[in-house]
Amino acid sequence: MRARIQGRTGAWDCSKATGDYFETRHRRKDGSDITVEITTNAAYYKGVKLIFCNCRDITERKRDQERIRYLATTDALTGIMNRGEFTRHLTKEIERAARFNRPVAVVMYDLDHFKRVNDTYGHDAGDEVLKTAVAQVNNAIRRVDVHARWGGEEFILLLPETDLAAAVKSAERLRAAIAEHPFKQPERVTASFGVTTLGPRDRFDVLIKRADDALYLAKHAGRNRVEALSPEAPSSG
Numbered sequence: 001m002r003a004r005i006q007g008r009t010g011a012w013d014c015s016k017a018t019g020d021y022f023e024t025r026h027r028r029k030d031g032s033d034i035t036v037e038i039t040t041n042a043a044y045y046k047g048v049k050l051i052f053c054n055c056r057d058i059t060e061r062k063r064d065q066e067r068i069r070y071l072a073t074t075d076a077l078t079g080i081m082n083r084g085e086f087t088r089h090l091t092k093e094i095e096r097a098a099r100f101n102r103p104v105a106v107v108m109y110d111l112d113h114f115k116r117v118n119d120t121y122g123h124d125a126g127d128e129v130l131k132t133a134v135a136q137v138n139n140a141i142r143r144v145d146v147h148a149r150w151g152g153e154e155f156i157l158l159l160p161e162t163d164l165a166a167a168v169k170s171a172e173r174l175r176a177a178i179a180e181h182p183f184k185q186p187e188r189v190t191a192s193f194g195v196t197t198l199g200p201r202d203r204f205d206v207l208i209k210r211a212d213d214a215l216y217l218a219k220h221a222g223r224n225r226v227e228a229l230s231p232e233a234p235s236s237g
């Protein structure tokens, strides 16, 4: 038996491989995508080698897997990354930055007096404010920056290849993007920002704690502002 499977990755000859397994993507005549699982096995019959090649349409399974992955990694309200996924990204980035001695910044931000928004306009209006604020930030960051919901009305950004001065500049741009945007209910919304960068011996929790401390400073200095703490800053414990 000789079969050729023509996929996007080119032709694959069934007669050359046995005990093989792989997946390939193809396009149907109607333009829709199909994912196919290929398995091959060989058997001998009267001295003749027979190759069995099994092709199965796994498009649905793939779609389900993608959906599960999306739900597991994404914040349902805002559509950005959730805390668990961000933690995985930052952990990797810390390793990479330390290994290659590259800068990396973390920015935490939190909407100001957000409880008042919920109390005055209701929870649905509060949700709208969260989504709009996130959209403003998404529009103002680089593609390589990672934006996630840390919890409640608190958000976090990972800025690769960014030193403290550049991160403060970015945070200031994001602060202005929220503060200057005409929201619906209420019309004006602000957020406070805490910025820090990775120190030479920082672990994940130390970095997050320092960003959180900087955010706390911004809240206590009057809100709608950016505060930064460098890795050399004394820890608040």
Ligand SMILES: Nc1nc2c(ncn2[C@@H]2O[C@H](COP(=O)(O)OP(=O)(O)OP(=O)(O)O)[C@@H](O)[C@H]2O)c(=O)[nH]1
Pocket: 077, 110, 111, 112, 113, 114, 115, 116, 118, 122, 123, 124, 125, 126, 127, 130, 151, 152, 153, 219, 223
């Ligand atoms: N609508 C909505 N509200 C949320 C969500 N998550 C958290 N909140 C609300 O966010 C509010 C946070 O209130 P606080 O922690 O007191 O903070 P704040 O009022 O923003 O005050 P500061 O942070 O000090 O400026 C609470 O009322 C929470 O119920 C959400 O997904 N949707």
